[in-house]
Amino acid sequence: MKVTIEQAQTDLARLIEEAAETGQDVTIADGDRPVATIVPWPKKRKFQLGILKDQLKGDAPDFLEPMSEEELRLWEGG
Template sequence: MQVTVHAAKTNLSKLIDAALAGEEVIIAKGKNPVVKIVPIPKSRFKIGILEGQLLGDGPDFFEPMSEEELKLWEGGE
């Protein structure tokens, strides 16, 4: 569907619903198409994706560093 800027201002909610339903929504200035309304894909991020796959104990970030680690951290060799 192609609509003018004026019609888009008046019917923005309906145009968004149409785009979410999969319809192509184009806004035109006069007869020239200038922009398209497209839905943003839903994120598929999942927390805990590596749960049960990591073995062993990780570092304890609350324990003080050893003298050797501290030297490396401070740029020493």
């Protein structure tokens, strides 16, 4: 969305709210020349362990399990 400096002065609170709700940047222009942008703060995503559970096929190491003595020795360069 693009607004003039005058519009931004009049409706700043509304423009900030709209950017936050829609996720859309608001460009403030002096005539045709962009001079500033209101950018919405990214929304936090929750980290979810196992997001690909049941979607991956085949053998893979379980990174939450301890390594065997042999794997640990190889990992440490032995």
